[in-house]
Structure formats: C-alpha cells, structure tokens
Amino acid sequence: MDSFSHLGQGFLIALQPVNLLLATFGCFTGTTLGMLPGLGPINGVAIFLPLAFAMQLPPESALILLASVYMGCEYGGRISAILLNVPGDAGAVMSTVDGYPMAKKGKAGIALSISAVSSFVGTIIATIGVVLFAPLLAKWALNFGPAEYFALMVFAIATMGSMLGGKPAKALLGCLIGCSLAMVGIDSGTGVYRLTFGSVYLSDGIPFIVVVIGFFAVSEILVLLERTHAGNEMVKISGRLLFNIKEFSSSFLTMIRSGLMGFGIGILPGIGATVASAMAYMSEKRLHDKDGTFGQGDVRGIAAPEAANNASAVGSFIPMLTLGVPGSATTAVMMGALTLYNITPGPLLFENQPDIVWGLIASLFIANVLLVFMNIPLIVIFTRLLSIPNWVMVPMIAAISFIGVYGVHSGTFDLVLMVVLGVFGYILRKLDFPTAPIILGFVLADLMEQNLRRALSISNGDTDILFASPISITLWIMAGMFLLGPIIWQLCVRILKKKTPA
C-alpha cells in the first residue's frame, strides 16, 4: 500500500506543467530519433543528457525528459521497420519480419496502429511490474555490503559479456577499456593523480558527458557516413489507419504474454530489448504459426516483438533504480545522469529521494499515454519526418552535441577530447566491439573499485570477505556460469562435432 501513496506523490510531480511539457517534448523527439535508422535510444539519451544538465533542470525533471526520450525511441523504432524494412533501432529488428510484409499488402496503417497498442500494453505491464517489484528489491538490497556489491557488479559485467553474441573476449575487453577510462584522474582514497600523464586538464578525470557524447554521438556521425547510400523506398500508408476488433482480439493475449516476457528479460542486467523481442517473436511463432502466416504479415508477429521490446526497456529501470547497477547501455547513461547530480542510485534512493524515483515511475505512465496518442492519430507527421535527409540531420546532431558538452564544461579541451574519444569509439565499433559493455564499464568502474577497497578495509586485507555471504557466493557462481558457460558450451559442441563424422 505504501507504494501507491508514493505513486500518487509521483504523479503530482510528473504532472507539474514543466515536467509534462518536458515529457511531451521528449516523447516527440524520442519517437523521431528512434524512427531514424542509425539513431536509437542510447544516442537520444546521450544527446539530451548534457542539454538537460546545462539547462539546470532539477534532477527529477531531467530524468523525466531522458526517460520519455528513451521510451519514445522504443516506440519510434517500429515506424521505419514497418515502412522501410529498416529497423529504426536495434530493438525493432524483429518488427520488420511481419511489419514490412503487412505494409506491402497495403496494411501499413493497421501494422502501425496495432504495434503502437502493443507497445502501450507492453509498457503498462512493465511499469506496473516496476511499481510492484522495485520497492521490494530495494528493501532486500539494503542488506548488501561492499562485498556483495562488488560481486553484483562483476555479475552484471559477466552477463553483458556473454549475452552479446559470441565474442566474450571483446565484450570483456570493451568493458575493461571503459573501466580504465574511468581510472584517469584524482583517486578519492589517497588523493594521488592516476594516469593523467601530467596533463592538468585530465586531473579531474574524463567527464562522463564527454565519454557518452563521444561514443554515442560523434562516433555515430562517422558510422552514418557509411550509410548515406542505403536508400529503401518508403511504403505509402493507404487504407485503414486503425485495426479492427478482430485483429485486436487475436493479438491481445500475444501482447500480454510478450509484455510479461519482455519485462522479465529486461530486469536481468545486460540482456536488452533485442533479445527480448526476438524471444517473444519466436515463442509466439511456435505457439500460433499453424498456417505459416508468420513472416507473411501476421498481426501477432508484429504485436509480440513490440510489446516485448518496450516492456524490457522499462524493466531495465529496475536494476538501475534499486541496485544502482544498470541493466542496459541506455540506463547506464541515465545512471550517469543521476551521478552528475550527486545522487547515487541504489536501494537508498527509494528512502532518501522518493520524489525522484516515484516521479520517474509516474512519468513512465504519463509518457506511455502521450506516446500512444502521438503514435496513432499523429502517425502521418512522423512518417513525413522519416524523409529528413542526412545532410540536415547529421550536422544538426553534431551542433547539438557540441552545445550540450560546452554548456556543461565550457572548455575547448573537453570538445577536442570528445572528438578524439568519438574516433576511438568509431574504431572500436568497426572492430566489432559491442558498445554497451564499454559504457557500463565506465559507469561501474569507480563503484567497483570503491566497494572492493571498502570491503577489504573492513576485513583488513583478507580476500575471504568477498566470498563470505551466501548472496555474494550465489552472485559469483552466477557470474562464473554466464562468463564461462558459453565457452564450455562451444567446446562441447566442437568436441561433439568432431566425434560425429568419425
């Protein structure tokens, strides 16, 4: 019951005119950014973070803006998936499978509206899940000491490393590179300068905003340069704009199932919207695809991935808010936003800063309602924006990124450093390094080191404390399973393959 009175309080905050305006703005630009191929939630949140900070928005307003941009992107990704057959963001990959065939058959309007409603249902399920589970988890996490935290962060990094495709070495190295970038600057424990190489500018460390904008705006601009020639013909919206009752009722249960599944996957750190939507699509296909309509433009085939990907996006707020360990790259950036305001996310956040947490959760409900209205009646406006040429969009992104970084740090050095990091990020991306572990490493490194040092101070240097409690032992075992599991699995497969032909 306690949660509901807090939620009421949260609505009072989220419904303040300024916050409502920010949410509307965030939803609109979020949908637009999500829709444009190449730009996704992480870029949207990264670009707006310094602006929010430079505009001196209070923390809850900044979070509301960033959260609505995030959710808007998750809504927007499907538009280009359906109309262009190009996913607007990574989570919308599965939406092309049935969305584009539907659009080809002249049912673009139906595909867009049913997917908007699926997104709505998925988000609502996940937001209710956050209201119910987040406070419980936060209460449980209050028992965590430094040793448990350290184990938890290792676990988060291990899941990231293993789940992001078959390149654990690269994911791990990326994460460690992120950690090392965070090591630069003054050490809070002893006051010595580390890895500054004598530069005065680096003595305060590499600012979070500079890293985020470098990796997710500047390097994105360089990646976009290679995509200028990819031109798909856009399908014109014709026929009915809204689905009928039959189409809705046939896919309603799909939405619920996929929403629940997406939420569950979203909570796990490291496994994001892409995995959630793919798993939801596959399981619905297994359940319902008796006539082979999946892939040919089945309504359920578009409802499943959309509900799951939105639900998992919202679910990924849970580890960030309750444990202070982000569940995805985008929430890692949002967590960085909180630390800019000197707010440490974690279990104490629910007790010390209820306004921020519950304002954010309430704004998820509000943004969701705003988004479903924007995405059904106003869909035509967004489809016009889809034809923004790159020669306008790219330089504008550059200018806005520079405005944000300069607004926060007011120095030429940070701008140059941002471009250099952008080029470095571009090289890493071309080398097929996943970007999420890098940013996660950068955000977690400081916390990891502090918790490790604190834990070992308590035990006076005895490393046994790291494995002392049942919680930390479980986390270590799980981390080990996630990290070594795929490698052992691959070895087993290889051995079996060798045996079969002989």
Next chain:
Amino acid sequence: MSDRIFSIIWLGVCALIIFQMWNLYIPFTYEPVGAKAFPLLLAGLMALCCFVLIINPAHNIHWPKPPLLGKGAILIGVLLGYSSMFEILGFPLSTTVMILIVSRIFGGRWVNGLIAGLVAGVFGYLFFDRLLGVSLPLGLMQYG
C-alpha cells in the same frame, strides 16, 4: 588482422598503464588496498584479453573503402576544427561553417548547407543561450 593490430597496440597501452601505476608515489594510505591495485588488475586482465584476440582474431571486419575513408578523414578534421574554433570564432560563425562543410560531405548542396548553417548558427544561439540559459560563446562577434 585488424584485431591483431589493435591488440598489439592495446598491449602497449596496458604496459604504459602498468608502468605508470608501478612508479606512482603514494605518500600515505590508510587501507590495505591502495590506489595501485585496481588499475593494475584492469591492465592485467586487458592484456589477457588482448592475447586471446591475437590468438583467435575475428575475420569479419570491414573498413570503409578509400573514397569514403577520405570523407571520414575530412569529417574528423572538420569536427576537430569545430572544437578548437568553437570559442575563438564563437558559436554562430563556427556552427555555420561546420554545418556547411558537413552537409556537403553528406551530399547536400552548397546553398542548402549554407541556409541550414545560418539558421542553426543564429537561431541555435538565440534559442539555447538566450532562451534556455545554456551559455554559448560569441567569440569574435563579441567585439563586432
């Protein structure tokens, strides 16, 4: 191949980190784990990952072809120039020039790029600096 080159370069970085941390002079410390341990641990693990990548590199890495590579180099140059001229030329002027060149790189026409640049430079300044309170430099225009 790219993986191997990168790993070898990064091994050098690891060596640099280890060298720097090893020689770090810490006047006093109250805790059993000092400031050196964690970075050294990171560098060691990174070196391990680099060795894995040298032994087992990926082969699916494609770099852009020469004409695009040239464009990319120009783009990086423009962005570096934009960062260093941001304060000197001021936001409106440097932004106009940056947008003009970048929009040319992305296939826009001179006239369109110039219009986009002027609009973003002038209105961007008014909107962000005057309306939203994000401070932006005027640079040269301050004296004009």
